[in-house]
Amino acid sequence: MNQLQRTIEQKREEMTRIATREGLTSQKVIRCSQELDQLINHYLIFYKRLS
Incomplete structure (x- = not known):
């Protein structure tokens, strides 16, 4: 897995954590x-481009 893929996965996990804590319509979730x-x-x- 390359760096961009890791960053995507980290952002996805961050968004899930925020959504669990603040709800799906939170501005933080939307921004994330x-x-x-x-x-x-x-x-x-x-x-x-590679293909």
Whole structure:
């Protein structure tokens, strides 16, 4: 697993922890989800170039 994949997994875990503590509609969860989306988009762009 490369660094970007680890970062994505860490962000996903962070979002889950925040959602459990503060609820799914928390602004922190929404912000974390947006950051996760950006990371996943970077991942997809990077690996699309390799194929």
